[in-house]
Amino acid sequence: MNLEELLKELQALVDKYGDDTDPSDEDAARMAELTNEINQIRAQIDQTAQTRSAAVAAARAAIDNGTAQRIDSVPLARSANNFGTGDVYDTTDYAAAEQRAWVKGVAERAGVQLVEGYALTDAERAAQNHAMQQRAEFNHTTGNTGSVIPVELQNEIISLIDNTAVLWGDMPKQNFPHQFEIIRHKSIDTGDAAQTAEGAAPTDDEKNTFDTLKFEGVEIKKSLKMSRRMAVQSVESFQSYLVGEIAARLSVGCNAHVHARLANESYGMENTNKIETAKAGAFAKADLAGLLSKLYTYGLSTPKGAIIYANNNVIWNYIAMLEDSNGRSYFIDEKNADPSVEGHIFGKLVKRDDSIADGTIIAGYPDLFKGNVFDGPDVMPYIASDGTQNRCFDGYELIDCGLAVPKSFAQLTIKAS
Structure with missing residues (x-):
């Protein structure tokens, strides 16, 4: 009781x-x-x-x-x-305390005056020491170089990059710290699946062409500058400035590298998958159908499906203008949560990618475009030595990428008039 x-x-x-x-x-x-x-x-x-x-x-x-x-x-x-x-x-929120400590350290090294000052609270100092200890132990067991930037802020930068670097954001990415290779499936030469009589053996053994693609890493560096006059901020606003600006600049470099790899025959699509429109200055249904007909997956998993990429001008002046014999557009202006999606055509997503040159359309399976982030993103602060007193912040990322199936992407160029 x-x-x-x-x-x-x-x-x-x-x-x-x-x-x-x-x-x-x-x-x-x-x-x-x-x-x-x-x-x-x-x-x-x-x-x-x-x-x-x-x-x-x-x-x-x-x-x-x-x-x-x-x-x-x-x-x-x-x-x-x-x-x-x-x-x-x-019960101290040590993740938030570590972020504040990192922001204060970056501001102090770059000469940015924070309203709250640079002094660390006891919780911030404890969080920083704990993070350094964890990082040292992790590096000792994995050999990873690690980054001084807190994981939460690093993930926030990565998310912003993926949302603005369209093709780079669609790709699956790994985080291997060392050089490695992927196996590329280039073609099925003979012996693909075929009908046989009941109980009969296959009539021909399958023969495939494979090669390997080495990922060594390419450094992506982008700088942003803040004038001395601007360099008075609160911790929260300075953190927001750093994350947003570094992500915006790194996204440009990452996406440019992806498209350079895509155009490279060793890392990207086969030259036979680069075609032109039938007529100069014109874009027809057959041209787009011919582009899509070039795509192969060789049975590999592609959950995102094939996606069409082009810049804003090409989407609205060419793709969206395709009509059937009754004047009805094939293009469906239907957006979703992804801000880069402009609509659909022939059941494929159409995404706006400003890294693509005018007059060019790219289509492919982003799941077969493999990427790796060796290091970063990271932020390195300093004061400009050119007498301008600008506060400078270098964004850094070490990445690489390549197609696992060279025929999984194709490019269509609209002939010049």
């Missing part, structure tokens, strides 16, 4: 007898028993309250002197559970 039930039963027995009436021996014994149980429970409640108060006090003291065990999700009042075990938890 709980305390409330015990008290209720005891009160009922008391009310059963008046002031001048003695309880029966049985009821008197029961009243004594109930009183004893109530006193024990109350003593236990008092002891628990004292223990919890002591635990909370110990937890606060451990946080103040930096010896608390870190945890991010449990409120201190419920997590101070040492109860003689010595385990005390700290």
Whole structure:
């Protein structure tokens, strides 16, 4: 029975007898028993309250002197559970504290004056030291070079790059720290699947052409500059500026490299997959159908399907103008959550990619365009040495990419008039 039930039963027995009436021996014994149980429970409640108060006090003291065990999700009042075990938890948001510490360090090295100043709080200093220790242990076991930029900010930059670097963002990417090779499936020469009589063996063995593609890494570097006059900000606004500007500049470099690899016969599409329109200055249904007919996957998984890429001018002045014999457009102006999607044609997504030259349309399976990020993105601050007093921030990323199936992409050029 709980305390409330015990008290209720005891009160009922008391009310059963008046002031001048003695309880029966049985009821008197029961009243004594109930009183004893109530006193024990109350003593236990008092002891628990004292223990919890002591635990909370110990937890606060451990946080103040930096010896608390870190945890991010449990409120201190419920997590101070040492109860003689010595385990005390700290609820500081160390991820946010590490980000603030990194932003302050970048600002100090670049001479950007922050409203909050450069001094680290105890939580920020503890978070920074913890991150450095974790990074050192991770590097020791994997050989990865690592980055001083917090993981959360790095992921935010990567997300922004993927949203603006269209083809680079569509590609599957790995994070191998060292050089490696991928196997390319170039063609099925003979012996593809064919009909046979029941129980008969295949009439011809399949013969394929494969080669390997080495990923060595290409450095992508983009700089942004802030005048000395601009260099007074809060921690939050400076962090937002860094993340947004570095991502915007790196996305340009990443997407340009992707298209350069795509045009390279060793890393990208076969030359036979580069075609032109039938007529100069004109774009017809047969031209687009011919582009799509060049695409092969050789049975490899392509969950995103084939996608058509072109710049804004080509999409709206050529692709969107394709009409059937009744004057109805083949192009469906239907957008989705991806800001680069302009619509559909022949069941394929049409994406706006400003890295593609005017008069050019590219189509292919982005799942077969393999990428790797060896290092970065990272941010390196410094003050310009040319006397301008500009505050400079270099964005850096080490990447590489190539087609696993050279015939999985094709390019159509609209002939000049």
